[in-house]
Amino acid sequence: MAAETAYHGEMGRQFALQATHSAYNAYTDRPAMLELAGDVSGLRVLDLGCGAGHYAADLLRKGAGEVVGVEGSETLLRAARERLGDRADLHQHDLEQPLSFLADQSFDLVVLALVYHHIDARAQLLAEVRRVLRPGGTLLVSTTHPTGDWTYFGGSYFAGERVELPFGDGYALSYWRMTLEQFLGELLGAGFVLEELREPRATPEARQVDVRRHDKTHQQPHFLAVSLRRP
Numbered sequence: 375m376a377a378e379t380a381y382h383g384e385m386g387r388q389f390a391l392q393a394t395h396s397a398y399n400a401y402t403d404r405p406a407m408l409e410l411a412g413d414v415s416g417l418r419v420l421d422l423g424c425g426a427g428h429y430a431a432d433l434l435r436k437g438a439g440e441v442v443g444v445e446g447s448e449t450l451l452r453a454a455r456e457r458l459g460d461r462a463d464l465h466q467h468d469l470e471q472p473l474s475f476l477a478d479q480s481f482d483l484v485v486l487a488l489v490y491h492h493i494d495a496r497a498q499l500l501a502e503v504r505r506v507l508r509p510g511g512t513l514l515v516s517t518t519h520p521t522g523d524w525t526y527f528g529g530s531y532f533a534g535e536r537v538e539l540p541f542g543d544g545y546a547l548s549y550w551r552m553t554l555e556q557f558l559g560e561l562l563g564a565g566f567v568l569e570e571l572r573e574p575r576a577t578p579e580a581r582q583v584d585v586r587r588h589d590k591t592h593q594q595p596h597f598l599a600v601s602l603r604r605p
């Protein structure tokens with residue numbers, strides 16, 4: 375049976391709170407991914423695993439024409455609604471299931487920010503992303519860095535297993551630890567073309583909230599972010 379990976383209840387509330395100003399989300403992952411996104415003016419964007427809507431808000435601020443957010447956690451969807459009002463079209467949906475409610479080739483940009491590694495049915499998800507992206511459209515994916523995971527969890531770098539990372543006050547994030555070969559192999563195998571790869575380091579603002587984490591990201595890779603094109 376698929377592991378329950380959406381951040382429900384109190385865990386979702388804790389994620390929503392910390393994602394606004396955390397060294398890792400606000401000042402490491404998001405700035406790198408938004409830089410990779412480049413000019414989003416007028417684009418129709420799909421934000422999969424949109425969490426509390428932080429990406430959607432930033433993309434709209436950068437001029438995105440329309441943002442559709444998909445999220446499995448009701449708690450986080452509520453937080454996204456509070457943040458975005460009617461500026462985004464939000465759906466509760468389990469990403470282990472097909473995106474049947476979205477039309478073929480209807481998006482210019484798809485964002486999978488720190489959600490891909492939670493999913494079991496990744497081949498199905500990528501096939502669905504390919505279906506809903508227009509030819510020439512962009513897919514952005516960020517994930518935990520393979521060597522960061524290896525440093526933290528130890529064992530074999532090649533283990534390719536589900537791991538549990540302590541999160542917040544007594545919670546754990548369940549996700550797939552992957553090698554670089556597996557992560558990129560899955561994306562390229564699904565027919566996407568790699569355009570750019572980043573190993574994001576925290577921006578200077580992170581020093582104000584957590585100097586230890588800021589410095590850590592400059593010594594040890596924490597996330598990986600890639601931009602891919604749908605041919």
Ligand SMILES: C[S@@+](CC[C@H](N)C(=O)[O-])C[C@H]1O[C@@H](n2cnc3c(N)ncnc32)[C@H](O)[C@@H]1O
Binds near residue numbers: 488
């Ligand atoms: C690390 S958070 C990232 C949220 C958002 N993309 C951001 O960067 O702020 C992972 C998100 O994926 C969602 N998620 C995990 N598994 C999911 C699933 N099977 N279906 C839908 N959403 C899921 C979680 O609820 C959570 O909002």
